[in-house]
Amino acid sequence: MPEPTGVIHDIGYQRYTGPRLGRRAVFGALYLHGLRTAFGLGRSAKAKIFPWLVVGIVTAVAAALTAIRAQIGEAVMTYAQFADNMSWLVIFFVAVAAPELVSRDLRSGVLPLYFSRPLPRADYPLAKLLALATALWLLLGGPQFVMFLGAAFSTGDGMSGVAEELLDLLPSLLYAGLWAVVFASVGLLVASLTGKRAFAAGGIVAVFLMTTPIVGTLSVMPSRTVNELAFLASPSTLVGGVGSWALGDLLVSEDQRGVPIGGFGPVYAVVAVLLVSGCVALLLRRYRKVAAR
């Protein structure tokens, strides 16, 4: 038997000796990357068109409202009404951003690479969800801040006027947060079901738009209870119901009425919590198995 002639050369592979970042860093990186993806940052110009179109329209509306308010001296829309009126654009933004966040990874089959890192299963969808919710909150909160700046600089009462305006703004930012969480959880769940971005976008829009006329129909039913509960049927009116119950006086002034929900405010809050937690639970369930195909 001849002597073995093989040699193992030392070609200079080295062990990594630097610091090892743990779960939090992975989560943070995913979150930041998701937030940038939602606005198309760090991507080609084509990926920026649709998100920034929405941002542009929303900001332009806010600027126009601010200008009108500075001219005629009274608010056309409160901050909360601004969020309500932008609902179609929010839906469109979810349809743009949510498929980018999750459907691309599903389609290109990179999830096993993610999960081979020290990343628990639940962290991936939660980071994406948090990123989408933050993006939506920025989308609604940014223009409200523009409106606030306009109002603050044109107020005639000095610092007390600014403080009063700030007290109007803060509950509305909270309300925008509610919008963001509800829409992000529903939208991301729908998008995570398919790897095709086109189908995901269509599905998200179908889910959100389909529910609005249901509210319209239920609110003409011959029962008062059904009418007051009708706003549960659609995410946007559900958010409106919770808002007018929890933050009622802070959101709308006395002469304008919020969503007419009667005494069912707590029901709305419970349903909103159930909707969000249900969507998150389904999302986590989806990601428990998804990469194992």
Next chain:
Amino acid sequence: MSTVSWLTLRGLFGRRRFLLLLPLPVVLVGLAVLSRWLGVTPRDWGPPVLVGLGLAVVLPVVALIVGTGVLGAEIDDGTVVHILTKPLPRWQIVLPKLAVATAVTGVTVAVPLCAAGLLADSARLGLALAAASAVGALAYSALFLALSLLTRRPVLLGLVYVLIWEGLLGSVVSGTRVLSIQQYVITLADRIAPTDLLLGDVSVPVAASMSALISVGFTVLAIDRLRSFSVAGETS
């Protein structure tokens, strides 16, 4: 039935995801039956169900998913090359695909709308809605089919048209309604069966001629685009 339309049909219905299209018409009919059963006057439930749900949501969304799917899905996964390399004139590819998209959208939308119209007013309103929505299905399908050849993101561009142009601008700036397929459909249905449930904002000749113009124009555009179509990889 040509091979292209056969392939397109199988592409649409070969997967489970076409089941996603079912809830929309089912909800439409369900709401109509529920309102009728509870004895609500059609004046109250007609506009939100027929126009708000049927013509403003179900018709454009189904047309969008189907219309961009017939050609866009093949462009997305690259299999469009197999059809393009066959010695077929381009119109023999576009027209069958358009026919399939229109037929699928038309059946999915016209049948529930017909039922809802029948429950709301009369058989005449039901048939009028069915006929008008079939016209709308043709116009929307031609538009979205052409979009899937003009851009890599046809669904989002189609959503811009449906949500922002027809939905948002259409309710604020009334002039944009002249270029809104949804308004043509409402006008045509109202012309065939005059009721107080539908209120069209454009005149009947405008609606009819613009629907025809959009259908033909975008089909010709799609055939022309497919003539010089270049298969490129995904860039963004």
